[in-house]
Amino acid sequence: MEISSIINSLNDAQRVAVSAPGQAMLVLAGAGSGKTRVLVHRIAWHIQVDGVSPHNILAVTFTNKAATEMRGRIEELLNISARSMWIGTFHGLAHRLLRRHAKQAGLTESFQVIDADDQLRLIKRLLKNLSLDEAKWPPKQAQWFINAQKDEGVRAKHMLDSGDFYQRQMIAIYRAYEEVCERSSLVDFAELLLRAHELLRDNEDVLAFYQQRFRFVHVDEFQDTNTIQYAWLRLLTEGRDNLFVVGDDDQSIYGWRGAKIENIYNFQSHYPNHKVVRLEQNYRSSGQILKAANSLIANNDGRMGKELWTDAGDGEPISLYTAFNEQDEAYFVVEKIRQWVNDGGRRSDVAILYRSNAQSRQFEEKLMSTGTPYRVYGGLRFFERMEIKNALAYLRLMSNRHDDASFERVVNTPARGLGAKTLDDIRALARGQGISLWQAAAESIAQGKLSARAANAMKGFMALIKQLADEVEDKELFEKVKAVVEHSGLIGLYKKEKGDKGEARVENLEELVNAARLFDYDDDNGENLGELDMFLAHAALEAGDMQGDDYEDCVQLMTLHSAKGLEFKQVFLVGLEDGLFPSLQSTEDPARLEEERRLCYVGITRAMEQLYLTHAESRRLYGKESYPRPSRFIREIPPEFIQEIRLRANVSRPVTATVQPRSSMLGGSYKLGQRVSHAKFGEGVVLQMEGEGAQERVQINFHEVGLKWLMVSYAKLEAL
Numbered sequence: 001m002e003i004s005s006i007i008n009s010l011n012d013a014q015r016v017a018v019s020a021p022g023q024a025m026l027v028l029a030g031a032g033s034g035k036t037r038v039l040v041h042r043i044a045w046h047i048q049v050d051g052v053s054p055h056n057i058l059a060v061t062f063t064n065k066a067a068t069e070m071r072g073r074i075e076e077l078l079n080i081s082a083r084s085m086w087i088g089t090f091h092g093l094a095h096r097l098l099r100r101h102a103k104q105a106g107l108t109e110s111f112q113v114i115d116a117d118d119q120l121r122l123i124k125r126l127l128k129n130l131s132l133d134e135a136k137w138p139p140k141q142a143q144w145f146i147n148a149q150k151d152e153g154v155r156a157k158h159m160l161d162s163g164d165f166y167q168r169q170m171i172a173i174y175r176a177y178e179e180v181c182e183r184s185s186l187v188d189f190a191e192l193l194l195r196a197h198e199l200l201r202d203n204e205d206v207l208a209f210y211q212q213r214f215r216f217v218h219v220d221e222f223q224d225t226n227t228i229q230y231a232w233l234r235l236l237t238e239g240r241d242n243l244f245v246v247g248d249d250d251q252s253i254y255g256w257r258g259a260k261i262e263n264i265y266n267f268q269s270h271y272p273n274h275k276v277v278r279l280e281q282n283y284r285s286s287g288q289i290l291k292a293a294n295s296l297i298a299n300n301d302g303r304m305g306k307e308l309w310t311d312a313g314d315g316e317p318i319s320l321y322t323a324f325n326e327q328d329e330a331y332f333v334v335e336k337i338r339q340w341v342n343d344g345g346r347r348s349d350v351a352i353l354y355r356s357n358a359q360s361r362q363f364e365e366k367l368m369s370t371g372t373p374y375r376v377y378g379g380l381r382f383f384e385r386m387e388i389k390n391a392l393a394y395l396r397l398m399s400n401r402h403d404d405a406s407f408e409r410v411v412n413t414p415a416r417g418l419g420a421k422t423l424d425d426i427r428a429l430a431r432g433q434g435i436s437l438w439q440a441a442a443e444s445i446a447q448g449k450l451s452a453r454a455a456n457a458m459k460g461f462m463a464l465i466k467q468l469a470d471e472v473e474d475k476e477l478f479e480k481v482k483a484v485v486e487h488s489g490l491i492g493l494y495k496k497e498k499g500d501k502g503e504a505r506v507e508n509l510e511e512l513v514n515a516a517r518l519f520d521y522d523d524d525n526g527e528n529l530g531e532l533d534m535f536l537a538h539a540a541l542e543a544g545d546m547q548g549d550d551y552e553d554c555v556q557l558m559t560l561h562s563a564k565g566l567e568f569k570q571v572f573l574v575g576l577e578d579g580l581f582p583s584l585q586s587t588e589d590p591a592r593l594e595e596e597r598r599l600c601y602v603g604i605t606r607a608m609e610q611l612y613l614t615h616a617e618s619r620r621l622y623g624k625e626s627y628p629r630p631s632r633f634i635r636e637i638p639p640e641f642i643q644e645i646r647l648r649a650n651v652s653r654p655v656t657a658t659v660q661p662r663s664s665m666l667g668g669s670y671k672l673g674q675r676v677s678h679a680k681f682g683e684g685v686v687l688q689m690e691g692e693g694a695q696e697r698v699q700i701n702f703h704e705v706g707l708k709w710l711m712v713s714y715a716k717l718e719a720l
């Protein structure tokens with residue numbers, strides 16, 4: 001009965017992959033060909049046909065959302081509980097291992113996970129301690145350096161103190177950073193992976209235990225695994241042919257973060273008995289969208305080579321809209337969404353995909369002003385908000401007093417009258433003696449080094465933390481959170497803040513209590529991993545999943561990177577301009593340009609029925625105005641698949657603050673946004689027009705010389 005439900009909804013190639021005898025397997029196939037579906041059905045097959053317990057299965061997905069969906073699908077297919085199955089992201093799984101084996105991993109039981117933002121703060125403070133000038137040693141560069149080493153499995157002690165001055169300094173920063181983290185019991189994202197790898201590598205018994213436990217290991221989006229993740233998978237599956245991976249070299253988009261497409265090749269040599277299955281039928285997109293995607297990606301060299309086909313029919317052509325500026329672009333998109341919803345479409349079937357987070361604001365404003373519910377993934381997320389981080393810092397300190405990052409965050413929030421000088425002295429003491437800030441504070445008080453006022457304030461703070469920790473020790477998680485929200489003074493602080501902002505912060509804090517109430521960490525075999533610590537790690541790791549109500553019908557906004565693996569009926573791929581997408585940095589580096597092209601391929605292949613490409617003639621981003629060319633990716637799609645949308649004269653355009661061309665659009669011989677060339681000034685874009693006939697004037701933004709008003713009758717402009 002169930003076997004047929006596992007197999008029936010698959011094509012032949014997919015069936016081969018799902019039902020193959022246990023062996024290493026690589027499913028290599030393009031977007032929308034059912035790789036993720038195969039992975040889910042493969043797991044169901046093991047459970048149903050091979051009689052494997054969910055307990056013996058490990059599955060790695062790219063996002064937490066995907067993990068939840070996957071578990072749900074399996075439970076639905078088999079009508080069983082898959083709770084004991086380990087399924088999650090590399091980071092989530094690594095964290096779980098480290099919690100279970102903190103000691104063997106060389107960590108304290110109460111270690112805390114810090115996100116990228118906390119990591120950067122920590123590095124900034126460190127640079128200050130080392131008296132390094134931030135202008136010369138940008139903290140972001142140091143952060144990048146440290147994470148890149150960790151992704152390769154390299155610790156500071158492995159690095160020779162050689163190389164140029166820059167390299168040596170970076171190594172010194174890395175070493176100091178490791179010391180601080182060690183002392184404060186802090187673990188960043190890259191460290192989670194590295195530690196989890198070291199844990200298995202250096203503890204034979206632990207490794208043997210998990211090798212035995214995980215009879216079958218599955219990985220989605222394998223093309224985006226990095227060196228350390230792959231090494232971790234290899235340890236778990238060493239000598240056994242039980243690694244099942246699915247991926248697409250054309251969708252490798254995390255090279256900039258250390259992902260190694262080579263892992264696909266390495267897999268083939270490391271698992272000599274592996275089988276490769278290719279899937280070629282696409283079930284997601286209609287014909288023209290798919291052909292456009294195929295043509296675009298054909299511009300990349302060195303592909304493993306795949307063509308996708310569909311029997312879904314041609315469908316609608318891709319629409320291309322040239323917006324006047326970024327506001328017009330947002331206006332156009334929101335108007336199209338309005339039509340979609342009017343025609344009975346669901347908002348959650350619509351996605352706006354952009355290259356960089358900063359682009360979301362325009363769309364959010366327009367959506368908000370039209371009362372359209374939307375959800376942004378990866379913007380400033382719930383757990384990343386200031387007030388939430390502050391509350392979490394209290395909780396972290398309650399769990400681990402030596403968490404310097406949290407100490408810094410809340411020692412004077414709300415203000416307790418601790419001056420900069422007092423805190424500097426405490427930092428100096430901590431640095432000099434290699435102790436935590438908490439210890440240094442206690443010592444300063446004991447030795448009478450602080451002024452009476454500062455000592456009192458500090459004592460008050462320390463007593464508060466202790467008292468909170470004692471009071472809630474045996475309480476439920478949500479009561480712990482509630483105690484912090486109520487007694488930390490944060491609510492009072494934000495109530496004093498004027499306007500909606502303060503109110504929103506108070507509401508968010510209340511929501512945090514709620515989140516704690518609903519928090520349900522996967523209680524694998526009833527083991528107790530410390531609920532508060534699990535919750536705090538969840539806040540750092542799963543920040544994206546908390547915003548908005550999942551059940552509300554919302555338009556989806558996200559970067560192209562976070563759209564991986566997803567699909568939507570209607571997709572807007574916006575900001576297709578040279579310098580934005582492909583990004584400026586990639587235009588001079590062929591390898592990076594290819595990665596951008598893969599990203600564009602990912603974007604196009606998210607669309608099922610309708611795909612809109614948009615670009616703007618002028619764009620204000622990061623406070624700068626630019627007049628970008630349309631993206632080369634638009635040109636790489638054969639014109640027969642593209643239908644250009646031109647606004648007719650009777651379509652009202654948005655009135656914008658910078659240019660108000662409405663009336664003049666109707667007449668005249670030039671079109672707004674038209675590219676023209678002038679004998680002396682070179683190329684430019686028409687921005688405004690006035691007058692008619694002999695009086696007609698146009699304002700042009702010339703690439704070389706900037707804005708100019710010209711009389712059309714004299715200027716001898718050439719349309720491009």
Ligand code: ATP
Binds near residue numbers: 009035038283564566
């Ligand atoms: P991506 O590379 O974007 O992650 P994928 O290869 O993982 O894509 P899936 O998401 O598994 O593809 O499948 C794409 C869509 O096609 C899904 O809606 C899936 O349910 C559907 N699909 C896959 N295989 C079949 C099939 N044999 N019959 C019907 N629908 C299918």
Ligand code: MG
Binds near residue numbers: 035036220565
């Ligand atoms: Mg997939």
